[in-house]
Amino acid sequence: MTSHPAALTSPAALRNRGPILEVLRRVLPARGTVLEIASGSGEHAVHFAAGLPHLTWQPTDLAEDARASIAAYRDAAGLPNLLPPIALDAAEPSWPLTRADAIVSINMIHIAPWPAAEGLIAGAERLLAGGAVLYLYGPFKEDGRHSAPSNAAFDASLRASNRDWGVRDLGEVAALAGRHGLDFEERIAMPANNLSVVFRRRAT
Numbered sequence: 001m002t003s004h005p006a007a008l009t010s011p012a013a014l015r016n017r018g019p020i021l022e023v024l025r026r027v028l029p030a031r032g033t034v035l036e037i038a039s040g041s042g043e044h045a046v047h048f049a050a051g052l053p054h055l056t057w058q059p060t061d062l063a064e065d066a067r068a069s070i071a072a073y074r075d076a077a078g079l080p081n082l083l084p085p086i087a088l089d090a091a092e093p094s095w096p097l098t099r100a101d102a103i104v105s106i107n108m109i110h111i112a113p114w115p116a117a118e119g120l121i122a123g124a125e126r127l128l129a130g131g132a133v134l135y136l137y138g139p140f141k142e143d144g145r146h147s148a149p150s151n152a153a154f155d156a157s158l159r160a161s162n163r164d165w166g167v168r169d170l171g172e173v174a175a176l177a178g179r180h181g182l183d184f185e186e187r188i189a190m191p192a193n194n195l196s197v198v199f200r201r202r203a204t
Contacts, residue, residue: 004072008041008065012107016191017047020106020137023188023196024048027133032101033058035127037090037120038108042070048104049082056081058100060088091119100127106137109173110155113164118176125180130203134182140170140195148193170197 028034031054039045039059049057059070059082070085086096090108103124109117124134139151146152146167155167174184174197181202188196 004076006065006068007072007076008069010041010043013041013043016106016137016194017044019190020044020196021048021051023190023198024052024104024135027135027186027198028052028055028102028104029132030054032056033099034102034104035097035100036060037088037103037105037123038062038112039070039085040066040107042066042073042085044106045070045082045085046073046077046079049079050077053079053081055101056083058083058097059085061085062087062089089119090123091116093119093122095123095127098127099129100132101129102133102135103128104135104137108138109136110138110158110167111165113162114168117168117173121173121176121180121182124177124182124199124201128182128201130201132201133185134177134199134201136173136197136199137190138194139167140173140197141167142170144169151193170195173197174199 033056035058039061045057045059061067067085074082088095158165177199182199183202185200186198190196
């Protein structure tokens, strides 16, 4: 925690960071740089960088206030493997870096238009070598159905806020990934009706 005025707080991040870290410890590589897309407040980035000291963590966010928050948490934590945040728009066809050893995106694709998901998957195809992991976390529909009434209500609230937002169907995301050289590897049930989803870059 930090008292810096720029530091934002996400209750969801504080609740889910432990279970997510357990999965990341298992699926991420032994070394290298992990690119986090849409890092938000930065609380996840600090927690994961502290828990995975063998990896270099690169946080990003499109929003200036989020990057300021990430920087505040980074300064307070003083972790040598946590890099300064950079501006990145997942939907853009060009990103400010050209490679990563893994990509992580938490609670992003449902709070963004579908082109952001398309851009994320396309970016993973560009940046990841064969065998590298793309990890997604959040609520998903499966076979067109919500996993719980709370997810259906959340989906309705998202679409009421922005008609281009909404909980995505895992099958559609997996099909998109497959078209970009990423194989669906694992679906892991998480607390609060969320999923961890692991894709692996196909060898080229």
